[in-house]
Amino acid sequence: MNAARLRSLLTRVRKGEVSVQQALDQLRLLPFEDIGPAKVDHHRALRKGFAEVVLCQSKTPEQVGQIFKALARGGATVLGTRATLQHFEAVTAQGLKAEYHEKPRAIVANPVKKAGRLGPVLVISAGTADQPIAEEAVLTAELMGAKVERLYDVGVAGIHRLLEHRDLVEKAKVVVVVAGMEGALASVVGGLVDKPVVAVPTSVGYGANFGGVSALLAMLNACAPGIAVVNIDNGFGAGYFAAAVCRQSRRR
DSSP, rough: HHHHHHHHHHHHTTTTTHHHHHHHHTTOOOOOOOOOSSOOTTTTHOOOOOOOOETTTTHHHHHHHHHHHHHHSSSSSEEEEEHHEEEHHHHHHOOEEEEEEETOOOOOSSSOOOOOEEEEEEEEEESSHHHHHHHHHHHHHHHHHOOOOOOOOOOOGGGGHHHHHHHHHHHSSSEEEOOTTOOOHHHHHTTTOOOOOEEEEEEOGGGGGGGGGGHHHHHHHHHHSEEOOTTOOOOHHHHHHHHHHHHHHHHO
16 A cells, blocks of 8 residues: 555545544555565554564664664554664664663563553463563563563472462463473463463473473473463563453453
8 A cells, every 4th residue: 555545545534435444454454664674564563453573583683773663663662572782782773762671682662661451461480590481471461561460480399389379370361371391380370270371381491301392292281271382482472472362351
């Protein structure tokens, strides 16, 4: 849709020939912007409810800076995951206001504190070593408008630590469980609650953990129902899914 067609569409809306919803349906199909190193999807928020997220891993700082500049045009909030300080410096070099979150290795440009009307989402981590992935889930869900609570270092080696906080678990709309080693915590939590559980296997563990594969397989084979499993170390995917579930439940 070029500029002339866009002006025509807006004119038709003003005249009442096209409803606002019909116009939005057309805008959802707008083409991407080709900036060279990437084809930036400006209208993902219209289709998905959240803007395109930048996976910084394997991209050069210069590429990340260019992509952020394009996405952040007009003051939009942009999230970048798996980011280094070099990526962050390239983003700020574009003149953008941005924050670097060290633990989840994430960049947020044009950060806006949202009210947190969705949820609450509870993010549980089995051990301290799982917290960087848990924090990626927290940050993602918060940026999508969810209120997020944390419950860390409550793995199955000391299950009484989890049971001490049953009230916190019960009030959550969605629970994200982040665990490495054998990944048993997701199954334990899934057996305690009547709400969706998003399980995140992490690569934390000794040799037979196989870089998180043992936790992934354990979560996929969990005997407790109601558990969805994302990929190894995918805190972003878990936070996104949890916020999306909360958004749908709010619309009912």
